[in-house]
Amino acid sequence: MDDQPQWLTDEEMEAWLALVSLLIKLPQALDGQLQRDAGISHFEYQVLAGLSMSPGRTIRMSELAQLSDGSLSRLSHVVSRLEKRGWVRRCTDPGDGRYTLAMLTDEGWDKVVETAPGHVATVREVVINPLTKAQIRQLRDIGRRITDAADPGGTCPR
Amino acid sequence: MDDQPQWLTDEEMEAWLALVSLLIKLPQALDGQLQRDAGISHFEYQVLAGLSMSPGRTIRMSELAQLSDGSLSRLSHVVSRLEKRGWVRRCTDPGDGRYTLAMLTDEGWDKVVETAPGHVATVREVVINPLTKAQIRQLRDIGRRITDAADPGGTCPR
DNA sequence: CTCCATGACTTGAAGCGTCAAGTAAAGTGG
DNA sequence: CCACTTTACTTGACGCTTCAAGTCATGGAG
Numbered sequence: 001m002d003d004q005p006q007w008l009t010d011e012e013m014e015a016w017l018a019l020v021s022l023l024i025k026l027p028q029a030l031d032g033q034l035q036r037d038a039g040i041s042h043f044e045y046q047v048l049a050g051l052s053m054s055p056g057r058t059i060r061m062s063e064l065a066q067l068s069d070g071s072l073s074r075l076s077h078v079v080s081r082l083e084k085r086g087w088v089r090r091c092t093d094p095g096d097g098r099y100t101l102a103m104l105t106d107e108g109w110d111k112v113v114e115t116a117p118g119h120v121a122t123v124r125e126v127v128i129n130p131l132t133k134a135q136i137r138q139l140r141d142i143g144r145r146i147t148d149a150a151d152p153g154g155t156c157p158r
Numbered sequence: 159m160d161d162q163p164q165w166l167t168d169e170e171m172e173a174w175l176a177l178v179s180l181l182i183k184l185p186q187a188l189d190g191q192l193q194r195d196a197g198i199s200h201f202e203y204q205v206l207a208g209l210s211m212s213p214g215r216t217i218r219m220s221e222l223a224q225l226s227d228g229s230l231s232r233l234s235h236v237v238s239r240l241e242k243r244g245w246v247r248r249c250t251d252p253g254d255g256r257y258t259l260a261m262l263t264d265e266g267w268d269k270v271v272e273t274a275p276g277h278v279a280t281v282r283e284v285v286i287n288p289l290t291k292a293q294i295r296q297l298r299d300i301g302r303r304i305t306d307a308a309d310p311g312g313t314c315p316r
Numbered sequence: 317c318t319c320c321a322t323g324a325c326t327t328g329a330a331g332c333g334t335c336a337a338g339t340a341a342a343g344t345g346g
Numbered sequence: 347c348c349a350c351t352t353t354a355c356t357t358g359a360c361g362c363t364t365c366a367a368g369t370c371a372t373g374g375a376g
Contacts, residue, residue: 232332324370340356
């Protein structure tokens with residue numbers, strides 16, 4: 001924080017406004033497609049996808065929370081819903097009773113398999129295709145820098 | 159949409175994952191600072207800021223909705239809350255009874271004035287400072303391209 | 317061995333956003 | 347000038363996220 005408010009320059013303001021619009025509209029587009037085509041939110045998709053890529057399609061809740069960039073509480077609620085829908089099951093870690101393991105059921109796996117292509121197509125259409133190859137690399141670097149600054153702890157450093 | 163799912167390459171995936179993290183963590187950081195320091199959400203700040211920059215500190219609801227990148231419904235709810243807090247007042251447009259004019263009260267103006275410096279400082283800290291001058295320009299271009307693709311109508315083209 | 321601190325969740329209430337209706341004013345065709 | 351459509355919102359219900367407790371299992375200190 002500076003003593004002087006230090007207002008944004010025109011260039012900075014343009015970038016900032018573009019980013020704010022992005023922050024509102026991209027999630028809408030992603031959630032919209034998944035909700036329409038698969039009846040799930042983007043975060044639910046991330047959770048299912050995270051599970052599907054874990055060894056044994058099983059993973060600890062806390063690890064899944066980091067993988068999907070969400071709080072443990074949020075994840076707990078979401079997994080409850082996914083469990084009711086029959087896509088995930090929970091059980092206590094046999095080795096350490098504090099951990100809870102989430103595992104993807106066969107129905108959950110099928111759901112991911114049937115949902116993924118449409119989702120990837122949307123990501124391509126909205127994010128990848130509009131950008132040049134150079135911009136894709138720039139986006140990765142910019143995203144990482146801002147994310148690091150916004151979440152200093154990182155929830156997974158060490 | 160393609161026939162083939164056409165999976166993402168490594169570079170594309172890296173950029174995509176970086177963007178997904180950004181989408182989650184940046185709003186958290188922005189909302190967090192404003193909530194802690196001023197007791198308002200980022201969207202409420204945008205609405206107040208939009209009003210404060212309008213001529214006569216007054217603007218139509220529909221124009222304010224576009225300015226702040228929100229739906230009319232969302233704006234209506236938010237303005238109701240801001241009205242209860244005494245920062246905004248609503249009245250019907252004398253010229254055309256369908257429009258509603260939102261106007262910033264003096265208390266609302268004071269709120270913006272006292273909140274802005276801390277918010278700008280956070281934006282600087284989290285978004286502007288971590289980037290080079292070139293990256294700031296890149297961010298603007300990338301943001302615009304993705305936003306255009308995600309929101310084809312644009313809610314304000316023509 | 318017991319008590320307490322810590323870690324890993326789960327739960328419930330409260331607040332916000334979205335969607336689907338509903339309302340009211342202005343424009344438009346006959 | 348009257349019905350009908352369009353435009354600009356407002357409202358209510360529902361679902362999801364967050365926040366603050368609360369629970370249960372482990373690991374240590376004495």
